[in-house]
Structure formats: structure tokens, C-alpha cells
Amino acid sequence: MKTNYITIMMKHFEQMHVEVAAAAETVLDASSLKDKDAVYDCHRFLFVKSGTGKLFAQNKEIPLEKGKLFIMLAGMPHRIVLEAGETATLQWCHFRSSYEDRDLYRTLQIPYYIQVEDEAAISGIFVRVFEESARNGLTSKLKIKAAMLELISYYLDSLSLIDNDAPTDELQKIDMVLKYIDEHLGDNITVENMAKQVYLHPNYFIVFFKGILGYSPIQYVNLRRMEIAKNLLLQPNSNVSSVAGQVGMQIYYFSRMFKAHTGLTPSRFRKQAAFIAASSEAESTDREEGN
Incomplete structure (x- = not known):
């Protein structure tokens, strides 16, 4: 199924439209977090710039560690937990990218996170999104889309989607x-x-x-x-x-x-x-x- 995975991804990217709804860098501590799941109507990228904690999603507990890049799909309940005295700096963006009522990310069974090798490069992509969102210039939306496609590409390049043994x-x-x-x-x-x-x-x-x-x-x-x-x-x-x-x-x-x-x-x-x-x-x- 390798060839058709690639075909699906290529056609998706040819037609992809990415809209960033919000993006920022946030420093979290235990007192700033709510003790309940968050659910959004858009996808979320979360990059752990520093700190430690836990992220709960889909009945799984995932260590929140420096250098991890998470993708939380629209409608997915999730919750970040920090112990007293712990802090974590997250760079994040909320975005939409789907076709009609179907969602390619779910269809391809994309995992929730990857461990980033080049942390400075990923952090730099987020910074470009932050800066262009604040600038709101003539070409800002194009630059934001380019940065988001780069981020999505990095995420997918880190996966072995084409080797999936259990396609949907x-x-x-x-x-x-x-x-x-x-x-x-x-x-x-x-x-x-x-x-x-x-x-x-x-x-x-x-x-x-x-x-x-x-x-x-x-x-x-x-x-x-x-x-x-x-x-x-x-x-x-x-x-x-x-x-x-x-x-x-x-x-x-x-x-x-x-x-x-x-x-x-x-x-x-x-x-x-x-x-x-x-x-x-x-x-x-x-x-x-x-x-």
C-alpha cells in the first residue's frame, strides 16, 4: 500500500488549505491549569520548548518533555497536568485543514506526538507564525501558510505512515x-x-x-x-x-x-x-x- 499512501498525501498537499486561528508562546504552572479536559473545534500543535509534565489524551498518559511536538486533532479531549513547582513553556498554534466532513489526519492514523531532533528549527517556525500573525501584512497569510506546511511536513517526515501495517x-x-x-x-x-x-x-x-x-x-x-x-x-x-x-x-x-x-x-x-x-x-x- 506504500505507493497509494504517497499518492493520497501528495494529492492532499496539492489541495491543502491551512488557516491558523491563534498562536502564541505560553508559560504554564500547576495553578494556571484547569482540572478538566479541553476540547477544541480545530487542530492544535503543541511544542514543549522547556519543562516537564504530563499530557492525557485518549485514555493515555504521555510525558510532557522538552523537544516533544504534539498534534491534538479537532474534537479530541486532552489535558495537561503539572505537579506543584513544575513549569512548562509551550509554543502552540490552532489551525484548520480538512476536506468537508472527512479528516485526513485521522484517516492516516497519525500518532499524537514526535520527538523533535532540531528543536531550534521547530521553535523558529513557531516564532515565524507568531510574528506574521502580529504583523498582519500583505503577505503575512502566505508566510503563515508556508510556515505551517513546513511544520506539518516535518511532522509527517518523522513518521512511518507508508509502513502502516493496519490501514483503516x-x-x-x-x-x-x-x-x-x-x-x-x-x-x-x-x-x-x-x-x-x-x-x-x-x-x-x-x-x-x-x-x-x-x-x-x-x-x-x-x-x-x-x-x-x-x-x-x-x-x-x-x-x-x-x-x-x-x-x-x-x-x-x-x-x-x-x-x-x-x-x-x-x-x-x-x-x-x-x-x-x-x-x-x-x-x-x-x-x-x-x-
């Missing part, structure tokens, strides 16, 4: 559909046929698929056709007509969609790719001769 039922269904699509790109793929693979009603299947991939099923099929077509057009003996047939499209429709997708006609794409390849080969030869 949703991911197993998506895996079956993605395999079906790749095996039938040259055929007439319909929503009804895709929905049959996982025994779902077509109307529900559309919502289910878009909730995880961020595209409607037909949008994804066409995007996948364009990705495969680009690879095929790079082959020396390929031609536009045969490539169109291999991805199940009439040549006129294929050419029009390919240009909309890449900004180039298929023929122009092939010529440009061949030119770049020849230029790279020439530069490599020149370097070797220069040595």
Missing part, C-alpha cells in the same frame, strides 16, 4: 479504487464502475473519494491520465496518437486537456523535453571532457 477501512477502499484506476486508464472509467469496486452508492462514493483525495473521482482520473501521458511522451519512440490511446482518450480531446494541464501541446512538450535532455547530456559530456 477507508484507506483500504481508496487503495482498491486507485489500483482499479491505474489498471484501466485506457478504458472508459465511470463513477459507477469505481463505486462498484468498494460497494458504495455512486453519490456517496463521490463525497467519500473527494473527502480523502481532494478531487472528484473523474478529476482524479483525468489528472492521472495526464501524469501518465507526460511520462509516455518522454519515451523516444512515442507519438501523440499512441499516447492518447494508451490513456483512453480521443486525440483531439487529449491534446486540448493536455495543453490545459501543462500549458503546452503534447508535441511541444515532447520537443521541449527532448531539447532539455540533449542539453543536459551535452553539459555532462563537456564536464567529463573538461576533467
Whole structure:
């Protein structure tokens, strides 16, 4: 299932919208904490900059220690506990990032925390979010989104999601559909046929698929056709007509969609790719001769 995990993540990031609701650095002590669970309607990143304590979530007790980065998903009850005399400095942000009523983070069974190796780098990302949130300049939202994507990427890079031995039922269904699509790109793929693979009603299947991939099923099929077509057009003996047939499209429709997708006609794409390849080969030869 490794390939389709990567596919799901890539498509998610292509469509991802991140909105930071609040962010700050807070120093906690036992007297400042409430003896009850907190529940938020957004996700929370919590980075332990210093100090020790405990975090309770999902009937688990997790040590709150310097260098740990937590993600508390929306609606997840959790509570921080410090003993008398203990303090902890947390950098945190509340953010939203989901598709409709589905949540990729839960679907992928992401763990609640990681141990950060480069603490200064992670702390620096939080500081950038704090500064841009306070500045509220013309490009502040773009910079905040870039920082949040960097933080999310760091978190996911630290995990072994693609080695998950127990994928959720949703991911197993998506895996079956993605395999079906790749095996039938040259055929007439319909929503009804895709929905049959996982025994779902077509109307529900559309919502289910878009909730995880961020595209409607037909949008994804066409995007996948364009990705495969680009690879095929790079082959020396390929031609536009045969490539169109291999991805199940009439040549006129294929050419029009390919240009909309890449900004180039298929023929122009092939010529440009061949030119770049020849230029790279020439530069490599020149370097070797220069040595």
C-alpha cells in the first residue's frame, strides 16, 4: 500500500488549505491549569520548548518533555497536568485543514506526538507564525501558510505512515479504487464502475473519494491520465496518437486537456523535453571532457 499512501498525501498537499486561528508562546504552572479536559473545534500543535509534565489524551498518559511536538486533532479531549513547582513553556498554534466532513489526519492514523531532533528549527517556525500573525501584512497569510506546511511536513517526515501495517477501512477502499484506476486508464472509467469496486452508492462514493483525495473521482482520473501521458511522451519512440490511446482518450480531446494541464501541446512538450535532455547530456559530456 506504500505507493497509494504517497499518492493520497501528495494529492492532499496539492489541495491543502491551512488557516491558523491563534498562536502564541505560553508559560504554564500547576495553578494556571484547569482540572478538566479541553476540547477544541480545530487542530492544535503543541511544542514543549522547556519543562516537564504530563499530557492525557485518549485514555493515555504521555510525558510532557522538552523537544516533544504534539498534534491534538479537532474534537479530541486532552489535558495537561503539572505537579506543584513544575513549569512548562509551550509554543502552540490552532489551525484548520480538512476536506468537508472527512479528516485526513485521522484517516492516516497519525500518532499524537514526535520527538523533535532540531528543536531550534521547530521553535523558529513557531516564532515565524507568531510574528506574521502580529504583523498582519500583505503577505503575512502566505508566510503563515508556508510556515505551517513546513511544520506539518516535518511532522509527517518523522513518521512511518507508508509502513502502516493496519490501514483503516477507508484507506483500504481508496487503495482498491486507485489500483482499479491505474489498471484501466485506457478504458472508459465511470463513477459507477469505481463505486462498484468498494460497494458504495455512486453519490456517496463521490463525497467519500473527494473527502480523502481532494478531487472528484473523474478529476482524479483525468489528472492521472495526464501524469501518465507526460511520462509516455518522454519515451523516444512515442507519438501523440499512441499516447492518447494508451490513456483512453480521443486525440483531439487529449491534446486540448493536455495543453490545459501543462500549458503546452503534447508535441511541444515532447520537443521541449527532448531539447532539455540533449542539453543536459551535452553539459555532462563537456564536464567529463573538461576533467
